[in-house]
Amino acid sequence: MGSGVKPTRCVECGRLIPEEETSWRLCYICGDSICLEHTYYIRVKRTGLYDTYFDVVRVCKRCKV
Numbered sequence: 001m002g003s004g005v006k007p008t009r010c011v012e013c014g015r016l017i018p019e020e021e022t023s024w025r026l027c028y029i030c031g032d033s034i035c036l037e038h039t040y041y042i043r044v045k046r047t048g049l050y051d052t053y054f055d056v057v058r059v060c061k062r063c064k065v
Contacts (some may be wrong), residue, residue: 010035012061028057040064 008017008025011032017025027034028044042064044055 008033010038012038026058027060027063029059029063032060034058034060 008019008022009015010017011034013035015035015037017033017035022033025034025036025039026032028042038061040059040061041056042059044057046053046055
């Protein structure tokens with residue numbers, strides 16, 4: 001506990017997010033931390049060098065349009 005790092009909390013409910021999961025539990029659009037219960041997914045169109053494809057990204061409730 002002596003690391004001095006502030007614990008990350010979900011922006012919707014305030015639940016603590018484990019330290020090892022903070023890097024991938026982020027909203028793709030705004031960058032806020034979100035827990036699994038408040039995670040939504042949207043489809044994003046990506047254009048590559050040879051093809052266009054769709055990717056699914058995590059977003060929070062505010063960014064889900």
